[in-house]
Amino acid sequence: MEKRERANKISDMEHLLGAIRVAMQHGGSFLVNRRAPQGPIMRELNLSYIHKASWGMYAAGVDHGIIAQMLDWAKDKALQPNGDFYIPGERVEYKDMQRVYRPLTFGKVAAWINHPLIEDDLVLNRIFQYQHKSGGAFNYIGDDPKNIEEQPSIGTLNTSFFGHLMIALDIKDKAVMVGDWMCRFVQANKENMAERGLMYTNMTPDGDLITAITPGGKISGMVDTKDAKQEFWQSGTTMAYLVVLYEKLRESWGMSADNAQKYLDNALILLDFEDMMPLYTYPWPSKCKVGWGAGELLRTMAKFRIGTQEQMDKAYRVAKNVAIFTFIDNQLPNGGWSCMHYPLSELIPEMAFDYKPLKGLLNVPDSRIPNSETIFLPGEEISGEFLGEMKCIQMGVEEALSYYRSLSTG
Numbered sequence: 001m002e003k004r005e006r007a008n009k010i011s012d013m014e015h016l017l018g019a020i021r022v023a024m025q026h027g028g029s030f031l032v033n034r035r036a037p038q039g040p041i042m043r044e045l046n047l048s049y050i051h052k053a054s055w056g057m058y059a060a061g062v063d064h065g066i067i068a069q070m071l072d073w074a075k076d077k078a079l080q081p082n083g084d085f086y087i088p089g090e091r092v093e094y095k096d097m098q099r100v101y102r103p104l105t106f107g108k109v110a111a112w113i114n115h116p117l118i119e120d121d122l123v124l125n126r127i128f129q130y131q132h133k134s135g136g137a138f139n140y141i142g143d144d145p146k147n148i149e150e151q152p153s154i155g156t157l158n159t160s161f162f163g164h165l166m167i168a169l170d171i172k173d174k175a176v177m178v179g180d181w182m183c184r185f186v187q188a189n190k191e192n193m194a195e196r197g198l199m200y201t202n203m204t205p206d207g208d209l210i211t212a213i214t215p216g217g218k219i220s221g222m223v224d225t226k227d228a229k230q231e232f233w234q235s236g237t238t239m240a241y242l243v244v245l246y247e248k249l250r251e252s253w254g255m256s257a258d259n260a261q262k263y264l265d266n267a268l269i270l271l272d273f274e275d276m277m278p279l280y281t282y283p284w285p286s287k288c289k290v291g292w293g294a295g296e297l298l299r300t301m302a303k304f305r306i307g308t309q310e311q312m313d314k315a316y317r318v319a320k321n322v323a324i325f326t327f328i329d330n331q332l333p334n335g336g337w338s339c340m341h342y343p344l345s346e347l348i349p350e351m352a353f354d355y356k357p358l359k360g361l362l363n364v365p366d367s368r369i370p371n372s373e374t375i376f377l378p379g380e381e382i383s384g385e386f387l388g389e390m391k392c393i394q395m396g397v398e399e400a401l402s403y404y405r406s407l408s409t410g
Contacts, residue, residue, distance in 0.1 A: 028060025083126025239293025
């Protein structure tokens with residue numbers, strides 16, 4: 001790399017980091033100020049107001065004592081006798097569709113701050129039941145720990161978040177099972193992504209891709225490189241997990257770089273798929289986890305001095321696009337982000353919503369829409385997730401910046 005090109009990269013990264021750091025601080029303050037009694041966090045009887053908020057607060061450097069209060073609240077209000085977390089009266093899209101997803105999110109935060117919630121055997125043994133023998137994780141398995149209700153499909157979301165919790169808890173065997181499931185998922189889609197520009201997003205418990213897509217089911221069944229509003233997070237959450245697992249295996253679990261390489265290689269396949277995406281896909285909120293994956297890839301390649309310059313450039317380009325167009329450009333004057341009416345079908349009118357604020361104003365309903373085929377995700381939840389993922393971009397860019405500076409002085 002020529003000296004001038006390297007200097008330009010350093011300047012660009014410094015500029016981006018300045019904006020990210022301001023956005024992180026502003027977002028963290030927003031979440032702190034949304035606690036009861038002023039806001040819905042620990043006031044509304046719905047775990048969705050705290051599960052991503054705990055992640056975002058941790059990422060933004062909020063006092064761990066505040067986060068611990070939220071986890072205490074979750075245990076007091078939501079821990080059920082079977083070890084699941086939900087609050088009686090929550091709607092089915094929260095209580096059942098996201099049954100394990102929410103505790104997987106705040107569970108990893110609990111592990112990071114050594115909160116006793118995630119050390120409870122009742123909680124841990126129940127969470128373990130969500131992992132299928134294939135390594136994937138179900139979103140819901142019923143209410144009876146003695147009678148597991150296996151679901152017809154397994155997806156990347158709950159599987160990857162299950163894996164992140166296992167890494168946070170230092171449980172190698174279950175984390176590796178997740179990684180191997182993820183590799184099979186990527187390999188099953190490899191030809192589709194490269195040749196057709198699409199990825200199917202669900203597998204049967206037996207490991208077969210579910211390729212039969214019915215009208216209205218496209219948004220939850222596949223991602224392509226054409227449509228502007230999709231579940232882009234499918235590739236992002238997989239990429240992020242594979243990279244974090246690669247790092248953990250090399251640094252803490254004694255696996256050689258050669259043996260761990262398959263996890264990184266499959267993450268890079270997903271990076272190539274994301275590199276095919278048009279710029280117009282980035283303002284949609286569901287692009288968020290793509291920034292997480294790209295940030296982890298950038299950080300890890302720079303840290304271990306692996307990967308090609310082209311791969312580093314791709315990871316930075318994707319991470320930068322998410323940081324700017326998904327996060328910073330959509331941040332509201334109060335430091336938070338809009339709620340989202342998360343679509344359960346691509347055929348519904350809510351697909352027309354645009355979450356980009358104009359002069360700080362949104363053209364989106366700020367509360368749940370009755371009889372809508374959407375899940376209402378509050379702004380506190382979206383803000384927490386964005387902060388958690390933007391922190392990964394920040395750390396990736398910081399590591400890459402350090403790498404390029406070392407080249408300049410070497």
